[in-house]
Structure formats: C-alpha cells, structure tokens
Amino acid sequence: MKRLLLSAVAFAAIGLAPAVAQSPAKVDRALLEATIKSTFKSAPPEWQARAQQDETQRICSETRNSPSTADFEKIKAREIATIVYPPDGNVMGDWKKGESVAQVGTGHQFSDKPGGRIGGNCYACHQLAKKEVSYGTLGPSLAEYGKIRKFSAEENKQAYAKIYNSHSVMPCSNMPRFGANKFLTIEQIKDVTAYLMSPDSPVNK
Numbered sequence: 001m002k003r004l005l006l007s008a009v010a011f012a013a014i015g016l017a018p019a020v021a022q023s024p025a026k027v028d029r030a031l032l033e034a035t036i037k038s039t040f041k042s043a044p045p046e047w048q049a050r051a052q053q054d055e056t057q058r059i060c061s062e063t064r065n066s067p068s069t070a071d072f073e074k075i076k077a078r079e080i081a082t083i084v085y086p087p088d089g090n091v092m093g094d095w096k097k098g099e100s101v102a103q104v105g106t107g108h109q110f111s112d113k114p115g116g117r118i119g120g121n122c123y124a125c126h127q128l129a130k131k132e133v134s135y136g137t138l139g140p141s142l143a144e145y146g147k148i149r150k151f152s153a154e155e156n157k158q159a160y161a162k163i164y165n166s167h168s169v170m171p172c173s174n175m176p177r178f179g180a181n182k183f184l185t186i187e188q189i190k191d192v193t194a195y196l197m198s199p200d201s202p203v204n205k
C-alpha cells in the first residue's frame with residue numbers, strides 16, 4: 001500500500017497525465033503485410049496462411065472494430081454462411097468433454113507436443129462454472145448461460161453458431177472463430193455447447 005501511494009505521488013510530481021487516446025499511426029499497408037510475413041518465414045505453410053487477413057479481419061482492422069452498418073451486415077452474412085451444423089442436427093454433445101474444451105488452452109501452437117490436447121481456452125476470457133476460481137474477463141460471464149435461456153433447443157443452436165463463428169452474431173468480435181478457422185472440430189463444439197447449455201453442467205448449477 002505504502003509503495004502504491006509513493007508511486008502515485010511520484011507520478012503526480014512529474015506531471016504524468018493518464019494516457020490520452022491516440023489516433024492510429026498511418027502505416028503503409030504493403031510494408032505492414034511484408035513485415036508480418038517476414039516474421040513467419042520458417043513457419044509451416046498453414047501458419048503462413050494464418051498471417052493473411054481475410055476480408056472480415058481486414059474490415060475489422062481498418063475500422064478498429066467499428067464497421068459501418070453496411071459492412072456489419074455483410075460480415076454477418078458472410079460468417080453465417082461458414083457455419084457447418086452437425087449432420088443429424090443435434091448440437092448437444094457431452095458436457096464433461098466440453099468442460100475440458102473450455103479449460104484447455106493448448107493446441108495449434110508451435111510449442112505443442114504433436115498429438116497434445118487442443119482446447120478452446122474459454123476460461124481465458126469468460127467465467128463459466130461458478131466453482132472455477134480462475135478466469136478472464138475480456139468476454140462476459142457465461143455462468144448459468146443455459147439456465148437463463150430456459151434450456152431451449154433454439155438457444156442451444158444459437159450457442160453452437162456463436163462458438164462456431166463468433167462474427168456470425170457479433171461482427172468484429174474479439175472472440176475467435178473456432179469452427180470456421182478449424183481450430184475446434186464439430187464434435188468439440190458440440191461438447192462445449194453442451195457444457196454451456198446442459199441442465200446437468202456445472203455452468204448451470
């Protein structure tokens with residue numbers, strides 16, 4: 001506490017104001033692309049492809065996540081079109097497996113052991129089950145998500161769509177497009193949907 005107070009005094013003394021909102025620096029787009037590409041030179045081809053922005057990302061970057069109404073609708077339509085539903089229409093998998101999809105933060109990284117676990121790292125951004133003490137707050141709390149939505153079949157489908165492709169619901173979301181980018185499989189998305197929506201899941205207790 002003492003130290004905090006001291007540093008507050010020091011800041012006041014040298015007249016440091018809180019950071020002022022900065023306007024984005026003008027950067028040559030071609031130079032930017034080339035620089036990003038050059039940092040991934042030794043990466044496998046699928047990694048290099050990931051450094052290439054798609055149209056949705058381009059608009060979100062250029063507008064700092066505030067697309068025009070027309071672009072908002074365009075992104076939504078484009079991203080909805082990517083969603084693949086399970087062939088039998090059942091979006092609810094096994095919530096117990098979904099719990100580990102939500103907790104595991106490894107997968108698709110250079111440093112991963114081949115055959116290692118791949119998860120959605122949902123807890124990095126969301127509260128889900130209330131019994132979990134550690135979670136990030138970039139995204140809203142999802143505690144009781146299914147319960148609040150009365151465990152309705154239509155809401156289950158909506159949740160699946162959101163996880164498959166977050167931009168299909170909220171263009172320029174900070175949430176990854178797990179299905180559209182082939183990060184999680186359809187099975188994993190079903191499992192984590194069940195974790196979110198099942199009455200038996202700790203998320204709804």
Ligand code: HEC
Pocket residue numbers: 101102120121122123124125126138139140142159162163166170173174175176178192196
């Ligand atoms: C990098 C951070 C991040 C990660 C990881 C993440 N999310 Fe999100 N999520 C967000 C943000 C930010 C929002 C709010 C904006 C939006 O709706 O897209 C959100 C919104 C949601 C919503 C909609 C909430 C509402 O108000 O209806 C659901 C459902 C959701 N996330 C589920 C998940 C699940 C399940 C996972 C893991 C598979 C996950 N998220 C991983 C950031 C994240």
